[in-house]
Amino acid sequence: MPDLEPTLAARLRRNDDGLIAAVVQQHDTGQVLMMAWMNDAALHETLTTGRATYWSRSRQELWVKGETSGHRQWVREVRLDCDGDTVLVKVEQEGPACHTGSHTCFDDGPIEAVVGRAPGTTAR
Amino acid sequence: MPDLEPTLAARLRRNDDGLIAAVVQQHDTGQVLMMAWMNDAALHETLTTGRATYWSRSRQELWVKGETSGHRQWVREVRLDCDGDTVLVKVEQEGPACHTGSHTCFDDGPIEAVVGRAPGTTAR
Numbered sequence: 001m002p003d004l005e006p007t008l009a010a011r012l013r014r015n016d017d018g019l020i021a022a023v024v025q026q027h028d029t030g031q032v033l034m035m036a037w038m039n040d041a042a043l044h045e046t047l048t049t050g051r052a053t054y055w056s057r058s059r060q061e062l063w064v065k066g067e068t069s070g071h072r073q074w075v076r077e078v079r080l081d082c083d084g085d086t087v088l089v090k091v092e093q094e095g096p097a098c099h100t101g102s103h104t105c106f107d108d109g110p111i112e113a114v115v116g117r118a119p120g121t122t123a124r
Numbered sequence: 125m126p127d128l129e130p131t132l133a134a135r136l137r138r139n140d141d142g143l144i145a146a147v148v149q150q151h152d153t154g155q156v157l158m159m160a161w162m163n164d165a166a167l168h169e170t171l172t173t174g175r176a177t178y179w180s181r182s183r184q185e186l187w188v189k190g191e192t193s194g195h196r197q198w199v200r201e202v203r204l205d206c207d208g209d210t211v212l213v214k215v216e217q218e219g220p221a222c223h224t225g226s227h228t229c230f231d232d233g234p235i236e237a238v239v240g241r242a243p244g245t246t247a248r
Contacts, residue, residue, distance in 0.1 A: 008235060023147050030154025032147055035210040048133045050240025066188055074240035075145050081229040082222050086159040094242050098206050105205040106212045111132060116174025116198035 004044045012040070013084040018099035019055055020085050024097070027076040027090040036065075038087065043078075050075050052091050071095040109122040128168045136164070137208040143179055144209050149219070150199040151214040157221035158229040160189075162211065167202075174199050176215050195219040 003009065007036055012020055025119040035055040035112040038046065042062055045053035050065075052073035066072030073091035080087050098105040127133065136216055143161040149203055160178040162170065166186055169177035170202035180187040190196030197215035204211050222229040 005236075021159055025154075027152060027154055030149075030194060032149055032156065034214050035145055035147060035205065047235060047237045050238040072242065074242050074245075075237055076239055078235045078237045080231040080232065080235060081159065082224050082226070082232065083229075086229075087235075088156050092242055092245065094238070100206050102206070105207075105210070106203040108204060108206065111171060111202045111204060111211075112129075113171045113199055113202045114174045115200055116216075118196070118198050118216055121198075121216065 004040050004047075008060060008080075009040060011080060011084045012043075014039075015085070015106070017057070019057075022052075022054060022087050022089050024052065024089045026072065026093055027049075028092075031104055032106060033073075033091070033093055033103075036063075043087065044117060046075055046089065052089055066094060071097065073097070086112060128164050128171075132204075133164060135204060135208045136167075138163075139209070141181070142209060143181075144228045146176075146178060146211050146213050148176065148197065148215060150217055155228055156230060157197075157215070157217055157227075160187075167211065170199055170213065171202060175179075176213055190218060193219070193223075195221065197221070 015119045018039050022036045022038050024033045039055045042055045052065045052075055054063045072094045077090040078087055096103050142163050146160045146162050148157045163179045166177045166179045176189045176199055178187045196218045199215055201214040202211055220227050
């Protein structure tokens, strides 16, 4: 498998397992769909195939999202964050993003939380 | 410091450092602002004070976002993901979210990537 472009590879700050975090967002609605992990090979595949590809920590293998479920993610844009340890992947999601069948992995409802409001703002 | 509510604490799947990931999103625009980490105490503070609070891995201490910079994050909603290792924190961001002064930590421009398109869709 070819390598990542060297200047990009040099910007990555991988964790002890050689991974960076991937936040996955539906490109048009802005919904956050899921969080996953990428090694260099997964990022390279994501950037060159148009299909979001991750590193499965449980299976210890590359995981082309939707390869078995059909719930594929088509890459629209990829951005690296300021310290190089997280990518934001904007995708077009086919079907549900979550393995539970939910549209996103965050569909279980909000946790009870105190709502904070910036000084001078009103409820909306 | 009081503990997390026990049924919530039981849902968390912490990493080896006792942390869960936090994806932070502007509540109204859907912009993903940053990625950070929380231990139980940070999550508890986030849920009970209305101010997004993280665990600083570099300083090894609780970090009330904006406490020194003034770039505070006011909590609007918190959701736990399907496997309990990531929270989505929707906030109202005061000022820039990124320590570089950028509005988000993903403002450095897209990485060159092949754009994928689901079968039957057209460019948009």
